[in-house]
Amino acid sequence: MTKRTKIAISVVVGIIAVSVIAVTVGPAVYRDFLAPPPAETPLLTADDTTLSMGDEAQLDAASLSGTWKLSEGSVAGYRVDEVLNGTDVTVTGRTSQVEGTLTVSELTLTEAEFTVDVGSISTDSPQRDSYFRDTALRTSEHPTATFRLTQPTVAAEAPIVGETVEQQFVGELTIAGVTKPVTFTAQVRTDGATAEVAGQIPIAFSDFGVQAPSLGFVSVENQGFVEFELVARRG
Numbered sequence: 001m002t003k004r005t006k007i008a009i010s011v012v013v014g015i016i017a018v019s020v021i022a023v024t025v026g027p028a029v030y031r032d033f034l035a036p037p038p039a040e041t042p043l044l045t046a047d048d049t050t051l052s053m054g055d056e057a058q059l060d061a062a063s064l065s066g067t068w069k070l071s072e073g074s075v076a077g078y079r080v081d082e083v084l085n086g087t088d089v090t091v092t093g094r095t096s097q098v099e100g101t102l103t104v105s106e107l108t109l110t111e112a113e114f115t116v117d118v119g120s121i122s123t124d125s126p127q128r129d130s131y132f133r134d135t136a137l138r139t140s141e142h143p144t145a146t147f148r149l150t151q152p153t154v155a156a157e158a159p160i161v162g163e164t165v166e167q168q169f170v171g172e173l174t175i176a177g178v179t180k181p182v183t184f185t186a187q188v189r190t191d192g193a194t195a196e197v198a199g200q201i202p203i204a205f206s207d208f209g210v211q212a213p214s215l216g217f218v219s220v221e222n223q224g225f226v227e228f229e230l231v232a233r234r235g
Contacts, residue, residue: 038079039092042198042229044164044187050231051162051191059192061106061158066234068102068195073231076116079200080212080224091128092227093121102195102232107158112149112171114230119143136210142177145226147201150181164189173201173226175208186228195232200225 050073077094100114119139122129133139151170159165164187173182186199204222205212212220 038090039077039094041079042200042227044189044196044198050196051189051194056160056162058158058160059190063192064104064190064234065106066104068104068232068234070098070100070114071231071233074098074229076114076226076228076230077121078224079227081221083219083221091123093123093129093132095120095122098228098230100230107155109149109153112147114147114228116145117143118145136212137176146174147182148172159190161191162189173203175203176210178208180207193234197230197232198228200227
């Protein structure tokens with residue numbers, strides 16, 4: 001038996017084992033009491049220690065110009081619904097292995113590119129992670145996912161320190177070696193030295209050639225979200 005065959009068998013057995021537990025105790029009970037709750041939807045809340053809030057003063061647009069790099073505290077991943085015997089179970093995967101830069105010219109984001117190590121994304125189930133890593137996302141061939149801004153993003157006015165605003169972004173998302181155009185809205189705030197960006201990119205996994213598993217009693221929805229909470233610091 002080859003190593004690849006052994007891995008495939010162990011992944012299927014693991015998925016079946018988790019599913020048998022869920023079927024035995026009941027899908028709703030499994031979702032509400034046994035399965036870990038999904039990560040919260042990425043949002044910038046008023047309670048924050050990353051930024052130096054200080055006075056709610058308006059920042060000088062020229063002071064924002066330069067290159068910003070992602071730093072500690074950045075996370076990315078996905079959100080998807082699994083259907084277990086007719087019951088929705090929301091699954092979220094996360095990784096802190098995210099890198100990227102942004103280029104700002106006063107109130108205009110002129111360039112941005114982020115890279116995620118998809119092989120390091122983890123959920124509550126190692127068996128599920130193995131399937132998505134080895135079979136669905138084929139990380140041995142495509143170890144990273146990327147987002148690249150393709151149109152400048154212009155803020156309507158100079159930001160106020162710590163104030164959360166919504167901004168639209170247009171770019172290209174690459175997953176499993178397939179690149180697709182995306183447009184999405186994200187929340188942004190800054191204190192002039194550090195910036196936070198949080199949001200979701202809705203996707204159909206099949207658009208990227210990703211086949212969601214279906215074992216009859218458990219299946220994964222084709223629609224999901226790429227999610228991110230990014231922290232960037234001006235160089």
